Amino acid sequence: MENVKDTFKEVAAAILPVTIVIILLQFTIIRLPLEALLQFLIGAAFVGIGFFLFLLGVTAGLLPVGEMIGKRLPKTKKSWLIIGTGFMLGLAVTIAEPDVRVLAKQIDQVSEGSISAGILILSVAFGLAIFVSLSMVRTIFRIPIHYLLIGGYLAVFLLSTFVPEAFVSISFDAGGVTTGPMAVPFILALGVGVASVLRTNSSSASEGFGLIGLASIGPVLAIMILGVLFQ
Incomplete structure (x- = not known):
């Protein structure tokens, strides 16, 4: 109650x-x-x-389910399973994310169908899924998050010089809409669950945070790559 x-x-x-x-x-x-x-x-x-x-x-x-999955996966002692599950869950929750669908529909209307909603949703979903997997790699192998953030944003700013201006704007919006009410709770709970099992003390479970910030780079890069293909 x-x-x-x-x-x-x-x-x-x-x-x-x-x-x-x-x-x-x-x-x-x-x-x-x-x-x-x-x-x-x-x-x-x-x-x-x-x-x-x-x-x-x-x-x-x-x-609760996201955290339980996160706690069960490390007990399998199979890194590929943890990383693969992160990819599949990242893909599924992004496709289901209402904010992503709103953005995709708006872009489809403004571009008069030249950038279809389906292609944009799949691009965003794959981008986020890949970076959720990368976040699992970071947790498993204890890679400092700032290395991945710096590398990711360097790639974003470098790629932005080769992408049409419209796609640069769309890509950053795509990174924002993936931090919506569907993706954030599930992915964050998953990350905290995995970190809490792989680390021996409670304070290091905080390494599960930062996952959303890192994962949101994926959609930005994915839409920029899509922009290069559309040139």
């Missing part, structure tokens, strides 16, 4: 400020038609209900 109350407070804190701002703007500046305002209020209510149910599901299911 306490979890339900906390989730309700989180949703209210996320939805109410936006709703209040829109209502204030309605009566001061924008003055939308009454029908449009009602559509917004109904939509905000639906978003609140959906977000509430989603967060309950994340807390009850995704986070």
Whole structure:
């Protein structure tokens, strides 16, 4: 019951400020038609209900299962299995990520179908999956995260000089949308679970963090490579 109350407070804190701002703007500046305002209020209510149910599901299911998978995998003592599972889960949660689909749909519409939503979603998903696997490699072999971050962003900035300007903008947005409500809880729980088993003390379980920041480089590089192919 306490979890339900906390989730309700989180949703209210996320939805109410936006709703209040829109209502204030309605009566001061924008003055939308009454029908449009009602559509917004109904939509905000639906978003609140959906977000509430989603967060309950994340807390009850995704986070515990992700962490349990992360704790079970190292016990197999098979590095390839840990890395491969990271890849498959990264691929699956990115394809299911609502934010990725919104971005892909917008780009498909703006480009008039020249960059299809399906190709963009798969590119982002494979990019993130590869870097989730790389994050598993980093945890297993204790590679300092700043080496991978510096190398990854050097590759991003180097590749950006060869990519059409439109794809540079799209690629960084693609990196942002992968840090959405579907991917973050599951991947983060997986990383913390793996790190907590591979490390002997509780403080070193914090090495599971940084996984999202590292993984988000993958979609950026993937879209830039797609941009090179589209030239």
